[in-house]
Amino acid sequence: MMLKVLALTVLAALPAAAAEDLRGTGDLGLIVEREAGSLLVVDRSERAAIGRIEGLGDLSHASLVYSPDERFAYVFGRDGGLTKVDILTRAIVRRVVQGGNSIGGAISDDGRLIAVANYEPGGVKVFDAETLDLVADVPMGSKTVGIADVPGSRFAVATWDTGEVWILDHSQDPAQPVITRLEGIGANPYDALLTGDGRTYIVGLFGEKGLTAIDLWQDPPQVTRFLPDYGKNQPDLPVYKMPHLQGWTLADGVFALPAVGLHQLLWVDAEGLTEIARTDLAGQPVFALARPDKREVWVNFAPPDNDKVQVVDVLTQQVTDTLTPGKGVLHMEFAPRGREVWLSVRDENRVEIRDTRSREVLGEIEARAPSGIFFTDRAHRTGL
Template structure:
């Protein structure tokens, strides 16, 4: 009997020794919006590893990662919250928590996942392990700009009422703080990497509004009020995304609504420092991790083009056309490459960020968002 037991143990140890360990730091997920799937990709090999299906409507989807980078929480347009294991490459849990969702966030300790909803509105918060709901926060309308903040907090804003709410889960009971008069129709928001400054863009008026979250009683701070005054506003074909904001160290670079330009704002004083004319209406303005260049893509019908802006001169230094419907960009963590989803070409394209050379094309079905696991360690992503 002992001989059999030792033989079984030896066989198990041999199997374990032969198993290839899987590290997650080099991986990422690409949203395939048309088929309700995500594509698992490897940065170093510039290759797709697997397709994970059954995630519902991903026509406007985003995701966040657990602190250990193993699990992705995917927020679908249909209100679905799906937990994906990128090691086993499968869906491990899924709940449809609302009728129409618009993104989410994970708490700094990785224990809570929050989802921002259009229908029925408000924010719902879930246990990251079980996906059981732990809080339902109705806001009376569409909720946008949901981000995580240090101290087990979530910050979000109402489109209809122009209020920003802070939900604090650091104690035994959730505490809510409401800040009024943020502006007309806030459409998206961002938070700085240190968790101090929350900025929401306004669709109903020219300008943005900031909050200093280090202040015990944060008050709205108007940023670039009336920045389009005197200019003819153009039709807005796609709302800009502030989550793809650029922070170059000393300045924010923000897409203007209804104008062909990006706006430069001093990060300390929140005053304008410049403007750069662009090819079209910017959607994402994203800084390379070292802050030297900002990459910008554009709304339909000019969404086949990318421009690269030098942050010293504030001038466009490179322009190219990856293909039809460039939707999203993601830098590798140190910024030596950028991955670009080109939806209507069914491709993800990889470029060298210094030479602008195309390095690889990866087949993907209607790709949109690209999310590398390094996001697990950054506030607000």
């Protein structure tokens, strides 16, 4: 009798237990622990770390992209390592050392190709997303920056040494991309971004004033230089960390861009590519990220101001808040619908979670010298 009851209980419990073991990945994320060469797996709903994946090599300046099913991540390490990790089993699936020194990568819109931009040996290498086998090797005679996934199995990338933009089209034959090479983009592109609609590729220049926009809807792509004179009459301030262009965004038909060598945010009309306003900031901006509802832009800074974050109102272009989360705020990542923001505070070995409206601290997660924070919703966004 007793046994029977027990057996029934076990049976009844089985399907429930199985369901308990299953889980979605939509509220998960990965945090780069740059010195330890590991990734912290985090759960946004729990505001907690749920595991760690180790053995990824040198992760300084590491970034990653997600597979379309939000289960796998492809991690681009400084040491040229390309690592595919499974966030559910928290294990390395595959790892190849594909170059001497890489700076970032992208996943094609069909999820089949992974492209890596390299400082050493330069150029771009493209891999099969399933196997990490090399599919195409495209030398460019330069360090490459700002690689992005353009719709239609294409990638765009800028060349630091030669001031060009290359568009690789893998749609016909992945191994033999059709290459569109745009010369004379400007001196020393240091990063680039692709707008969320995949239309405009914007290149930031370090070697001269101004930026370059490329309209990818035109055939051939149309190149426009803009803000050629910004800061011309002001002495350049030293740049102790290069700004990142990913995440500048269109808020209300307007781009908010971090200036280089000026402690300012530049507001540019997206249609005419003309400057409409400037906001004075606490330091050299690194990331200027629009909150997902586009109502505010959050900015972090290069040393020595990297303990601060400033919040700028999109309607008034005024700084509304200056927060001091702690020493070495390297990155910010918003929850997909913008309710909270996660901040990595490198020198204090923690990630701070704040409410984006009240600015109140909601939680904190221990992490080893954290840098980039990546939530899985990135899997479904172009240009990240």
